[in-house]
Amino acid sequence: MQSKISISNLDFYYGKxxxxxxxxxxxxxxxxxxxxxxxxxxxSTFLRTLNRMNDTIPIARAEGVVKIDGENIYAPGTDVVALxxxxxxxxxxxxxxxxxxxxxxxxxxxxxxxxKNKADLQERVEKALRDAALLNEVKDRLNSSAFxxxxxxxxxxxxxxxxxxxxxxxxxxxxxxxxxxxxxxKIEELVVELKKQYSIVIVTHNMQQASRVSDKTxxxxxxxLIEFNPTQKMFTNPDERLTEDYITGRFG
Amino acid sequence: xxxRLLDQQLDLxxxxxxxxxxxxxxxxxxxxxxxxxxxxxxxxxxxxEDRIIDQMELEIDRLSVEILALQKPAAHDLRFVISVxxxxxxxxxxxxxxxxxxxxxIKINQEPQLKNYIDMxxxxxxxxxxxxxxxxxxxxxxxxxxxxxxxxxxxxxECYHRVFDELIRIMINNPQAATCAAHLMFVAKHLExxxxxxxxxxxxxxxxxxxxxxKHSPNQ
Ligand SMILES: Nc1ncnc2c1ncn2[C@@H]1O[C@H](COP(=O)(O)OP(=O)(O)OP(=O)(O)O)[C@@H](O)[C@H]1O
Ligand SMILES: [Mg+2]
Numbered sequence: 001m002q003s004k005i006s007i008s009n010l011d012f013y014y015g016k017x018x019x020x021x022x023x024x025x026x027x028x029x030x031x032x033x034x035x036x037x038x039x040x041x042x043x044s045t046f047l048r049t050l051n052r053m054n055d056t057i058p059i060a061r062a063e064g065v066v067k068i069d070g071e072n073i074y075a076p077g078t079d080v081v082a083l084x085x086x087x088x089x090x091x092x093x094x095x096x097x098x099x100x101x102x103x104x105x106x107x108x109x110x111x112x113x114x115x116k117n118k119a120d121l122q123e124r125v126e127k128a129l130r131d132a133a134l135l136n137e138v139k140d141r142l143n144s145s146a147f148x149x150x151x152x153x154x155x156x157x158x159x160x161x162x163x164x165x166x167x168x169x170x171x172x173x174x175x176x177x178x179x180x181x182x183x184x185x186k187i188e189e190l191v192v193e194l195k196k197q198y199s200i201v202i203v204t205h206n207m208q209q210a211s212r213v214s215d216k217t218x219x220x221x222x223x224x225l226i227e228f229n230p231t232q233k234m235f236t237n238p239d240e241r242l243t244e245d246y247i248t249g250r251f252g
Numbered sequence: 253x254x255x256r257l258l259d260q261q262l263d264l265x266x267x268x269x270x271x272x273x274x275x276x277x278x279x280x281x282x283x284x285x286x287x288x289x290x291x292x293x294x295x296x297x298x299x300x301e302d303r304i305i306d307q308m309e310l311e312i313d314r315l316s317v318e319i320l321a322l323q324k325p326a327a328h329d330l331r332f333v334i335s336v337x338x339x340x341x342x343x344x345x346x347x348x349x350x351x352x353x354x355x356x357x358i359k360i361n362q363e364p365q366l367k368n369y370i371d372m373x374x375x376x377x378x379x380x381x382x383x384x385x386x387x388x389x390x391x392x393x394x395x396x397x398x399x400x401x402x403x404x405x406x407x408x409x410e411c412y413h414r415v416f417d418e419l420i421r422i423m424i425n426n427p428q429a430a431t432c433a434a435h436l437m438f439v440a441k442h443l444e445x446x447x448x449x450x451x452x453x454x455x456x457x458x459x460x461x462x463x464x465x466x467k468h469s470p471n472q
Binding site: 207208211235236237238243244247248249250 | 254255258324325326327328329330331462463
């Protein structure tokens, strides 16, 4: 399996406090990797190091190497805007802009100048909505406000927005934690569908969700990567005692 | 740390399968006793108690499904529930064989006694010992002992062939003993099958411990 992202000896600090310790892992291409671990163990921090989203935090500092397709994204001169286009992100709380459904998706296409003309823009927006399994539900009201959508629909809109700029990697931070079981199932089906084209990393507190959607699972504790294994192995016979305790709810 | 809800249910499941194991062991022991001591009353009891064992099997099935559905166990917990769910019908079948031995004993006890049952008691002893060791190894999750018990199944098979040959010889040399010998042939076959089932239990013990499926693999 080819690596899409290769992380070596990554340390991460918020000011003087170290949040990630010597993390090395290979994130495979066109698979789903789940990050699990107790609250505060550094899942979101680590996820944000993969598209340098932490750069927006003044006191944050990363040391180590993160290569995407062989290029170190922390090398001087890296085009961070291009990086974030290539590595899209979906957050726990859906965060649509106070605009129409159409404009929410069109925005990224516009600022990146991806479209040839108006018809092309329309087509790209619809394709992104279709790929996010939302088009059928919104095609008659593309021009109404995104805030009129349900929570699950808003989350899929955010996924459509991420897809519209043609990323290669999608990072998802607890994308279904605020959703009901049906909306959650839709997101999960979507994740499994999307891995045909994208490499996906998903942070989740839901063990079943991790075991349902992911090919590999990484377990973190106190900023350290404890175990990274195929999901099937992780949930039937983990190598580490700590992993076993965590996934079986025996964690103190 | 503990997971109180899940641990309580797993403990309950463990208690239930150990009770089923003990009851099955006792059924086998008493079935053989009814044969060697020509005690048809005891044989009838063994046959009657089969219902209790069926009931135990049902309860374990229900509890296993409930734990899987509601607690969604993982890792060792998952392997434990799966092992229990797979060992339970094996024990039930062993108990069925014990019942069949008891049934045969009633018929054999109506015939004049054969001088000696040749290797039969030895065979029964090996089977009972294998079963007990297999159940202990399940409790202690001892893969090494389980693998050793799997090898012992060969001894039962060897015994079975000796018993078979001897019973054929008896039938030929002493036609009056033919009925009795024929029933004994079935008893031997039941014991031989029990050996196979114990082997299956031991393979599940190894799964429980090592998450390895060794059934159908030549070098376990
Ligand atoms: N902006 C920040 N400034 C300072 N410290 C931070 C910041 N963000 C996170 N941290 C700290 O870094 C550590 C890791 O936090 P992070 O949010 O990555 O954990 P997490 O695994 O995503 O937790 P959760 O499951 O609760 O979302 C925590 O101790 C947290 O307090
Ligand atoms: Mg987080």
